[in-house]
Amino acid sequence: MESGKRIKIAQLLKSEPGISTLVKGWVRTKRGNKNVAFVALNDGSTVNNIQIVFDMTRFTEEQLKPVTTGACIAVEGTLTASPGGGQSVEILAEQLLVYGTADADTYPLQKKGHSMEFLREIGHLRPRTNTFGCVFRIRHAMAFAIHKFFNDKGFFYLHTPIVTASDAEGAGAMFQVTTLDLNNIPRDENNKIDYTQDFFGRASNLTVSGQLEGELGAMALGEIYTFGPTFRAENSNTPRHLAEFWMIEPEMAFYEIKDNMDLAEEFIKYLVKYAIDNCSDDLKFLNDMFDKELLERLQSVVETDFVRLSYTEGVEILMNSGVKFEFPVYWGADLQSEHERYLVEKHFKRPVILTDYPKEIKAFYMKQNEDGKTVRAMDVLFPKIGEIIGGSQREESLEKLEARIQEMGMEKDGMWWYLDTRRFGTAPHSGFGLGFERLLLFVTGMSNIRDVIPFPRTPKNAEF
Ligand code: ATP
Ligand code: MN
Numbered sequence: 001m002e003s004g005k006r007i008k009i010a011q012l013l014k015s016e017p018g019i020s021t022l023v024k025g026w027v028r029t030k031r032g033n034k035n036v037a038f039v040a041l042n043d044g045s046t047v048n049n050i051q052i053v054f055d056m057t058r059f060t061e062e063q064l065k066p067v068t069t070g071a072c073i074a075v076e077g078t079l080t081a082s083p084g085g086g087q088s089v090e091i092l093a094e095q096l097l098v099y100g101t102a103d104a105d106t107y108p109l110q111k112k113g114h115s116m117e118f119l120r121e122i123g124h125l126r127p128r129t130n131t132f133g134c135v136f137r138i139r140h141a142m143a144f145a146i147h148k149f150f151n152d153k154g155f156f157y158l159h160t161p162i163v164t165a166s167d168a169e170g171a172g173a174m175f176q177v178t179t180l181d182l183n184n185i186p187r188d189e190n191n192k193i194d195y196t197q198d199f200f201g202r203a204s205n206l207t208v209s210g211q212l213e214g215e216l217g218a219m220a221l222g223e224i225y226t227f228g229p230t231f232r233a234e235n236s237n238t239p240r241h242l243a244e245f246w247m248i249e250p251e252m253a254f255y256e257i258k259d260n261m262d263l264a265e266e267f268i269k270y271l272v273k274y275a276i277d278n279c280s281d282d283l284k285f286l287n288d289m290f291d292k293e294l295l296e297r298l299q300s301v302v303e304t305d306f307v308r309l310s311y312t313e314g315v316e317i318l319m320n321s322g323v324k325f326e327f328p329v330y331w332g333a334d335l336q337s338e339h340e341r342y343l344v345e346k347h348f349k350r351p352v353i354l355t356d357y358p359k360e361i362k363a364f365y366m367k368q369n370e371d372g373k374t375v376r377a378m379d380v381l382f383p384k385i386g387e388i389i390g391g392s393q394r395e396e397s398l399e400k401l402e403a404r405i406q407e408m409g410m411e412k413d414g415m416w417w418y419l420d421t422r423r424f425g426t427a428p429h430s431g432f433g434l435g436f437e438r439l440l441l442f443v444t445g446m447s448n449i450r451d452v453i454p455f456p457r458t459p460k461n462a463e464f
Contacts, residue, residue, distance in 0.1 A: 004076065010045035017081045017089050023050060024074040024099075026128060030067055032056075037064055041073070044127075047134050047285045051082060051090040063096060069110055070102030070128070116451055123455065124464060131289065134282035135444050135452055138275060142440060143227070145274040146248055149267060150225045155250060158217040158224040160210030165202045166414065172232035174205035175243075206231035210249050211431060212365075212418050215394065218251035218429055219421045225250040227436075235459050239448040240337065240385065242437060244457035251431035257367075257376045257393040260430035261353050264380055264389050265306050267434070268351075273302045275443050283444075291445035297383065298443065306351040311335075311374070314354050317347055334361045335379075337386030344381050352381045364404050366392040378432070382442055391432020398422035 004022040012021060025043030032038050035056050040049040052075050054064060067073055076095040082088060104110060108122050109129060119126040126132045147157065163177050179199040180186065186194040195203045210226035217224040226249045233243060250263065275283065276298055287294040318329040318339055327336045335354075343352050356369060357377040366375035380389035395401045401422055405412050412419075440452035450456040455464065 006074070008045035009041070009043045009048065009050045012050055012079060012091075013046065013048055013087070013089065015079060015089065017079050019079050020077070020094075021079050021091065022074065022076050023052070023091060025050075025072070027067055027069055027071045027073060027102075029069060030064075037067075039067060039073075041075070042130075042133075044133055047130055047137075047281050048087075051084070051087055052077070052093050053080075053090055054093045054096070059093070059096065066098045066101045067096070068102060068104050068107075070107040072099040072102075073097065074099065116448060120450055120456070127454065130285060132451075134285050135440070135446060136454060137282050138279045138444055139440055139452065139454075141275060141279050142271055142436070142443065145271050145278075146225075146227060146436075148274075149270050150250065153223070155223040155225050156217070156221045158210075158214060158221070158226055160207070160213040160217075160226045160228065162207055162229065163200070163204055164207050164213075165200060165204045166207075166212060166418075172208045173234050174208055175231050175233050177204050177206060208232055209247065209433060211251065211433065214249050214251040214431060215365075215418070215421055215429065218253045218431065219425065219427065222254075223250070223252045237459060239450075240438065240441070242449055242453065242456055242458060245449075245453070246436035248434045248436060249431060251429065253427050253429045255393070255430040256428055257355065257378060257430060260391055260393060260432060261308060261355070261378055264353070264378070264391065264432050264434075268380070268388070268439070269302050271439065272298050272443060276302070286445050294445035297445075301351060301382075301442075304350045306353050306380070307348045308353045308355065311354050311357045311377075314339075314343055314352075318342060321347070332358050332360065340379075340381040340386035341383070344383050344386075351383070354379050354381060359404075362392070364408050364410060365394050365401065367395045368400055368404065380432075382438075384447075385438055385441055388438045388442065389432050389434045391430065393428065393430040396422060396426045396428050398426065 006022045006024045009023065009025065012023065023041060023043065025041045028040040028042050028049050030037060030039045037054040037056065039052040039054065041052055042049045074097040075091060075093050077091040077093040079089050080092050082090040109125055119129065127136060150157065180197065186197045188194045195201065208230055210228060210230070214224060214226050228246065229244055230247045231244050234241065252263070283295060312331065315329060315331050321342065323342060325338050327338065329339060344350070355376065355378045356374040358373060359368065359375045362375050362377045366377050368375055376393040378391050379387050382388040395404065398419060401419065405415065437449050437452050441449055444452055446452050450458065
C-alpha cells in the first residue's frame with residue numbers, strides 16, 4: 001500500500017468521484033458508532049479536511065483504536081460522492097495504515113480553541129492547527145508573489161550578505177558575530193578588543209538591512225530587490241517587532257520619490273490582490289474565525305488610492321485632532337504607531353504615504369530637500385499596523401552625503417565603498433523596505449507578529 005502515490009487533499013476535494021486513491025495525513029477528529037466511523041483527515045495542502053468513512057464490517061475496533069486526534073495515517077479507498085452536507089466527496093476506506101499514534105492523554109492539541117499565547121508555547125506543534133496552516137500557506141503565497149511581481153517587471157533578485165562589518169544605517173541595535181573565545185578575549189595594547197584576531201578580521205554583525213549593498217546593485221543592474229532575513233537586537237517586546245524578520249528591499253536607479261511611492265503602492269496592492277485571488281479558502285477561514293472585517297479590509301486596500309501628504313501636514317492634523325496621545329506630537333517628533341494609526345484609521349480611513357520627514361529622525365543617506373530641514377523620506381502607513389514600509393530617495397551628491405555623515409558624527413572610514421557609488425557614475429535613485437511580517441499581519445488579520453512567522457525570534461526566545 002505504501003508503494004502507491006498519495007494524492008493531496010487539496011486535489012482530491014476538486015476531483016470527480018469514482019477513482020481509487022491513497023491519502024496520507026493527520027487525524028483531526030474521529031466520531032461514529034459500532035457500524036461506521038468518520039475520520040476528518042488533514043494533510044496541510046488545504047485548510048479543508050477530507051472525510052474518511054470506515055465501514056466497520058471491513059475493519060475491527062482494534063484496528064481503529066489508534067486512529068485518534070493527532071495520529072498520522074495512510075488510507076487507501078475509493079473517492080465517492082458524499083451524502084452528508086459540508087463536503088462533496090469523501091473516501092470510502094479499504095485499507096488503513098497507522099504511521100504514528102498520538103496519545104490522547106498527552107497530545108496537546110486534543111481540543112480546539114486554544115489561545116494564541118498557549119500555541120506559542122507549543123510552537124513545534126502549532127503548524128498542525130487550522131489557523132497556522134492558513135497563515136503559513138499565505139506566507140508562502142506572498143513570498144512567491146513578491147518574486148513574481150519583481151521578476152515580471154525585470155527587477156533582479158540580489159542576495160545581500162547576512163554577516164557584515166557594515167553598521168548599515170544605525171537602523172537598529174545589532175547582534176555581533178564572533179568566533180573569539182568569550183572567556184579569553186584578546187586585547188590590544190590599549191586594552192581594546194583585538195578584532196584582527198576575530199574570524200573576519202574586524203568586528204562584524206548580523207545585517208539590519210540589505211539596503212546599502214542593494215544600492216551597489218541598483219547602480220549596476222538598474223532595478224534590483226533583496227528578500228532576506230534581517231536582525232535587530234532592540235529589546236522591544238511589541239506585537240509588531242521581531243528580533244529576526246524578513247525584509248523586501250527594492251532599489252531602483254533613476255527613480256525619484258514620486259516613482260518610489262508609485263512602486264510601493266502598486267506593489268502592496270498587487271500582493272493583497274494576489275492573496276485575495278489565490279488564498280481564498282485560507283482567508284475565508286481567518287475571516288470567519290478571527291476578524292470578520294478582514295476580507296473587506298483587503299478588498300478596500302486594493303481599490304482605494306493611498307493618501308499622500310507631507311510629514312508637516314500630518315503633524316498639523318495630529319496636533320489639531322484634539323486627541324490626547326500617549327506620546328506628544330510636535331514638529332520634529334518621531335511618529336509612534338498610535339499617531340500613524342490615527343491618520344490612517346480615524347482621519348483618512350485609508351492607507352497614507354507620509355513624505356518629507358525632519359532630517360534629524362531619518363537616516364543619513366536620504367536625499368536632502370532644499371529647505372535644509374527635511375529629507376525625501378516616505379513611510380507607508382497601514383490600518384492596524386502603522387508603518388509597513390519605510391523608504392526614501394537617496395542622496396546622490398557625494399558632497400552633501402559626506403557633509404551629512406560628518407554632521408551626524410558617523411565613522412566615515414568604513415563607508416568608503418558606499419561613497420564610491422556617489423564618486424563614480426552617481427545617479428538619482430530610490431528604494432524602500434517592506435517588512436514581510438508586517439505585510440502578513442495585514443493580510444492574515446493576525447494581531448501579533450509572533451503568529452505570522454514559523455519560528456519567532458524575540459527577546460529570551462530562540463529555543464528551536
Ligand atoms: P519601526 O519604527 O516600526 O520600529 P523602523 O523605522 O525601525 O520601524 P525601518 O528601518 O524603516 O523600520 O525598516 C523597514 C521596514 O521593516 C519597516 O517599515 C517595517 O515594516 C519593518 N520592520 C522594522 N523593524 C522591524 C522589526 N523589529 N520586526 C519586524 N518588522 C520590522
Ligand atoms: Mn522606518
